[in-house]
Amino acid sequence: MRSCVSSTGGKSGVERLITFSLYYRHPPPPSTVKRKHTKEQQPTPLPANLTRLLNIQTTLQQALSHALATCALSPSSDTGIVRDVLTHISLTNYSGLSTTFEIDDLKRLCWLWQWDGKKLPSAKEADDEDEDNPFLDTPEAPPPPKDWSRGGMGFVVTPTTHFTRSGGIRVPAYGIGIEVEIDIDKDMGGGMAAVARWTADGETRKTQFKSKLEKWLKVRGPGLNPLPTRLPSYRLVE
Numbered sequence: 727m728r729s730c731v732s733s734t735g736g737k738s739g740v741e742r743l744i745t746f747s748l749y750y751r752h753p754p755p756p757s758t759v760k761r762k763h764t765k766e767q768q769p770t771p772l773p774a775n776l777t778r779l780l781n782i783q784t785t786l787q788q789a790l791s792h793a794l795a796t797c798a799l800s801p802s803s804d805t806g807i808v809r810d811v812l813t814h815i816s817l818t819n820y821s822g823l824s825t826t827f828e829i830d831d832l833k834r835l836c837w838l839w840q841w842d843g844k845k846l847p848s849a850k851e852a853d854d855e856d857e858d859n860p861f862l863d864t865p866e867a868p869p870p871p872k873d874w875s876r877g878g879m880g881f882v883v884t885p886t887t888h889f890t891r892s893g894g895i896r897v898p899a900y901g902i903g904i905e906v907e908i909d910i911d912k913d914m915g916g917g918m919a920a921v922a923r924w925t926a927d928g929e930t931r932k933t934q935f936k937s938k939l940e941k942w943l944k945v946r947g948p949g950l951n952p953l954p955t956r957l958p959s960y961r962l963v964e
Contacts, residue, residue: 779831779939785823836883839881880924881904885899
Protein backbone atom coordinates (compact mmCIF):
# COMPACT_ATOMS: atom_id res chain seq x y z
CA MET A 727 0.00 0.00 0.00
CA ARG A 728 1.31 3.40 -0.98
CA SER A 729 2.13 5.75 1.94
CA CYS A 730 0.39 9.15 2.18
CA VAL A 731 3.67 10.73 3.24
CA SER A 732 6.26 11.24 0.57
CA SER A 733 9.73 9.96 0.92
CA THR A 734 10.97 13.51 1.55
CA GLY A 735 8.83 13.85 4.64
CA GLY A 736 6.33 16.26 3.03
CA LYS A 737 2.63 16.53 3.81
CA SER A 738 0.00 14.60 1.95
CA GLY A 739 -2.42 16.34 -0.38
CA VAL A 740 -5.20 16.15 2.23
CA GLU A 741 -3.02 17.75 4.89
CA ARG A 742 -2.00 20.55 2.53
CA LEU A 743 -5.63 21.19 1.64
CA ILE A 744 -6.63 21.42 5.31
CA THR A 745 -3.77 23.80 6.09
CA PHE A 746 -4.66 25.98 3.08
CA SER A 747 -8.31 26.11 4.17
CA LEU A 748 -7.47 27.02 7.76
CA TYR A 749 -5.04 29.76 6.63
CA TYR A 750 -7.63 31.61 4.57
CA ARG A 751 -10.39 31.04 7.10
CA HIS A 752 -8.27 32.50 9.92
CA PRO A 753 -5.54 34.60 8.30
CA PRO A 754 -2.72 35.78 10.55
CA PRO A 755 -3.04 39.33 11.91
CA PRO A 756 -1.39 41.95 9.71
CA SER A 757 2.02 43.06 10.78
CA THR A 758 2.09 46.40 12.54
CA VAL A 759 3.80 49.12 10.55
CA LYS A 760 5.87 51.32 12.80
CA ARG A 761 5.67 54.90 11.71
CA LYS A 762 8.22 57.45 12.66
CA HIS A 763 6.60 60.25 14.56
CA THR A 764 8.00 63.42 13.09
CA LYS A 765 7.17 66.79 14.51
CA GLU A 766 5.29 69.00 12.12
CA GLN A 767 7.33 72.00 11.19
CA GLN A 768 5.66 75.01 12.72
CA PRO A 769 5.82 78.32 10.85
CA THR A 770 8.31 80.79 12.23
CA PRO A 771 6.46 83.31 14.40
CA LEU A 772 6.61 86.83 13.05
CA PRO A 773 8.62 89.36 15.04
CA ALA A 774 6.83 92.30 16.57
CA ASN A 775 7.54 94.75 13.75
CA LEU A 776 6.16 92.42 11.05
CA THR A 777 3.17 91.45 13.20
CA ARG A 778 2.41 95.15 13.51
CA LEU A 779 2.58 95.54 9.72
CA LEU A 780 0.23 92.57 9.27
CA ASN A 781 -2.25 94.20 11.66
CA ILE A 782 -2.05 97.47 9.71
CA GLN A 783 -2.69 95.58 6.48
CA THR A 784 -5.77 93.92 8.01
CA THR A 785 -7.08 97.23 9.35
CA LEU A 786 -6.50 98.91 5.99
CA GLN A 787 -8.61 96.26 4.27
CA GLN A 788 -11.41 96.77 6.76
CA ALA A 789 -11.26 100.56 6.40
CA LEU A 790 -11.38 100.33 2.61
CA SER A 791 -14.33 97.92 2.68
CA HIS A 792 -16.22 100.18 5.08
CA ALA A 793 -15.52 103.30 3.00
CA LEU A 794 -16.53 101.57 -0.24
CA ALA A 795 -19.83 100.42 1.26
CA THR A 796 -20.58 103.74 2.96
CA CYS A 797 -19.84 105.91 -0.07
CA ALA A 798 -21.20 103.38 -2.61
CA LEU A 799 -17.97 103.63 -4.62
CA SER A 800 -17.32 101.07 -7.33
CA PRO A 801 -14.74 100.54 -10.08
CA SER A 802 -15.51 101.18 -13.71
CA SER A 803 -15.71 98.34 -16.21
CA ASP A 804 -12.76 99.85 -18.09
CA THR A 805 -10.04 99.95 -15.44
CA GLY A 806 -11.32 98.08 -12.40
CA ILE A 807 -9.75 100.80 -10.25
CA VAL A 808 -11.23 103.07 -7.59
CA ARG A 809 -8.72 105.73 -6.64
CA ASP A 810 -8.45 107.66 -3.41
CA VAL A 811 -10.93 105.70 -1.35
CA LEU A 812 -8.84 106.77 1.63
CA THR A 813 -5.73 108.84 2.15
CA HIS A 814 -2.82 108.02 4.39
CA ILE A 815 -3.97 110.93 6.58
CA SER A 816 -7.59 109.81 6.94
CA LEU A 817 -6.44 106.28 7.77
CA THR A 818 -4.68 107.58 10.88
CA ASN A 819 -8.09 108.64 12.21
CA TYR A 820 -9.74 105.27 11.56
CA SER A 821 -11.19 103.96 14.81
CA GLY A 822 -10.15 100.36 14.13
CA LEU A 823 -6.44 101.22 13.88
CA SER A 824 -4.73 100.05 17.08
CA THR A 825 -1.33 101.58 16.33
CA THR A 826 0.15 104.68 14.78
CA PHE A 827 0.29 104.82 11.00
CA GLU A 828 3.12 106.65 9.30
CA ILE A 829 4.19 107.24 5.72
CA ASP A 830 6.99 104.70 6.12
CA ASP A 831 4.35 102.10 6.98
CA LEU A 832 2.59 102.80 3.69
CA LYS A 833 5.91 102.56 1.84
CA ARG A 834 6.59 99.17 3.40
CA LEU A 835 3.10 97.95 2.53
CA CYS A 836 3.49 99.11 -1.06
CA TRP A 837 6.88 97.42 -1.30
CA LEU A 838 5.37 94.15 -0.14
CA TRP A 839 2.38 94.44 -2.45
CA GLN A 840 4.76 94.73 -5.39
CA TRP A 841 7.30 92.15 -4.21
CA ASP A 842 7.24 88.78 -5.99
CA GLY A 843 8.07 87.01 -2.73
CA LYS A 844 11.07 85.21 -4.22
CA LYS A 845 14.18 87.33 -3.85
CA LEU A 846 15.35 90.79 -2.98
CA PRO A 847 16.21 93.09 -5.87
CA SER A 848 19.88 93.49 -6.60
CA ALA A 849 21.58 96.87 -6.34
CA LYS A 850 21.38 97.27 -10.13
CA GLU A 851 17.69 96.39 -10.19
CA ALA A 852 17.10 98.90 -7.42
CA ASP A 853 18.91 101.58 -9.40
CA ASP A 854 16.87 100.75 -12.52
CA GLU A 855 13.71 100.98 -10.43
CA ASP A 856 14.85 104.35 -9.11
CA GLU A 857 15.24 105.65 -12.65
CA ASP A 858 11.64 104.69 -13.41
CA ASN A 859 10.40 106.06 -10.09
CA PRO A 860 9.46 109.72 -10.49
CA PHE A 861 8.87 110.02 -6.77
CA LEU A 862 12.35 109.19 -5.54
CA ASP A 863 13.22 111.88 -3.05
CA THR A 864 16.51 113.10 -4.49
CA PRO A 865 17.54 116.64 -5.41
CA GLU A 866 18.19 115.74 -9.07
CA ALA A 867 14.82 114.01 -9.51
CA PRO A 868 12.72 115.53 -12.33
CA PRO A 869 9.27 116.94 -11.61
CA PRO A 870 6.95 113.99 -11.04
CA PRO A 871 3.96 113.29 -13.29
CA LYS A 872 0.49 113.59 -11.82
CA ASP A 873 -0.92 110.29 -13.04
CA TRP A 874 1.42 107.77 -11.39
CA SER A 875 0.22 104.75 -9.50
CA ARG A 876 1.90 101.99 -7.54
CA GLY A 877 0.67 98.92 -5.75
CA GLY A 878 -0.38 95.32 -6.13
CA MET A 879 -2.50 92.59 -4.53
CA GLY A 880 -5.63 94.64 -5.21
CA PHE A 881 -4.32 97.91 -3.71
CA VAL A 882 -3.46 101.11 -5.58
CA VAL A 883 -1.51 104.10 -4.27
CA THR A 884 -1.78 107.39 -6.16
CA PRO A 885 -1.01 111.06 -5.49
CA THR A 886 -3.91 113.13 -4.19
CA THR A 887 -4.75 115.83 -1.67
CA HIS A 888 -6.45 115.76 1.71
CA PHE A 889 -8.69 118.49 3.07
CA THR A 890 -7.80 119.49 6.61
CA ARG A 891 -10.73 120.87 8.56
CA SER A 892 -8.49 122.58 11.09
CA GLY A 893 -6.60 124.58 8.48
CA GLY A 894 -9.31 124.69 5.83
CA ILE A 895 -6.78 123.83 3.12
CA ARG A 896 -5.81 120.84 1.00
CA VAL A 897 -2.43 119.24 1.62
CA PRO A 898 -0.54 116.66 -0.46
CA ALA A 899 -1.34 113.07 0.46
CA TYR A 900 -1.18 109.51 -0.74
CA GLY A 901 -4.48 108.16 -1.98
CA ILE A 902 -5.20 104.49 -1.28
CA GLY A 903 -7.67 102.70 -3.54
CA ILE A 904 -8.49 99.27 -4.87
CA GLU A 905 -8.06 97.37 -8.12
CA VAL A 906 -10.37 94.54 -9.15
CA GLU A 907 -10.06 92.20 -12.11
CA ILE A 908 -12.67 93.00 -14.74
CA ASP A 909 -13.46 90.34 -17.34
CA ILE A 910 -16.87 90.35 -18.98
CA ASP A 911 -16.22 86.95 -20.58
CA LYS A 912 -15.85 85.47 -17.08
CA ASP A 913 -18.93 87.32 -15.84
CA MET A 914 -16.66 89.57 -13.76
CA GLY A 915 -18.13 92.99 -14.44
CA GLY A 916 -17.73 96.31 -12.67
CA GLY A 917 -20.03 98.12 -10.28
CA MET A 918 -20.83 97.02 -6.77
CA ALA A 919 -20.43 93.36 -7.78
CA ALA A 920 -16.72 94.10 -8.30
CA VAL A 921 -16.54 95.66 -4.82
CA ALA A 922 -18.18 92.55 -3.37
CA ARG A 923 -15.53 90.37 -5.09
CA TRP A 924 -12.74 92.53 -3.68
CA THR A 925 -14.19 92.35 -0.18
CA ALA A 926 -14.74 88.59 -0.42
CA ASP A 927 -11.06 88.09 -1.27
CA GLY A 928 -9.97 89.77 1.96
CA GLU A 929 -8.93 86.57 3.75
CA THR A 930 -7.03 85.38 0.68
CA ARG A 931 -5.10 88.64 0.52
CA LYS A 932 -4.36 88.45 4.23
CA THR A 933 -2.96 84.92 3.81
CA GLN A 934 -0.85 86.00 0.82
CA PHE A 935 0.45 89.04 2.68
CA LYS A 936 1.41 86.96 5.72
CA SER A 937 3.12 84.47 3.40
CA LYS A 938 5.22 87.30 1.98
CA LEU A 939 6.24 88.34 5.48
CA GLU A 940 7.30 84.77 6.26
CA LYS A 941 9.26 84.59 3.00
CA TRP A 942 10.91 87.88 3.92
CA LEU A 943 12.18 86.24 7.12
CA LYS A 944 13.64 83.37 5.08
CA VAL A 945 15.36 85.77 2.69
CA ARG A 946 16.76 88.07 5.36
CA GLY A 947 17.02 85.59 8.21
CA PRO A 948 15.48 85.82 11.69
CA GLY A 949 15.54 89.00 13.67
CA LEU A 950 13.96 92.41 13.58
CA ASN A 951 15.24 93.36 10.15
CA PRO A 952 13.17 96.31 8.94
CA LEU A 953 11.53 96.20 5.56
CA PRO A 954 13.04 98.57 3.03
CA THR A 955 11.50 101.97 2.50
CA ARG A 956 13.95 103.02 -0.19
CA LEU A 957 12.23 100.89 -2.80
CA PRO A 958 9.83 102.26 -3.64
CA SER A 959 10.50 105.63 -2.08
CA TYR A 960 7.92 108.24 -3.07
CA ARG A 961 7.82 111.98 -2.80
CA LEU A 962 4.52 113.69 -2.18
CA VAL A 963 3.22 115.77 -5.05
CA GLU A 964 3.29 119.45 -4.27
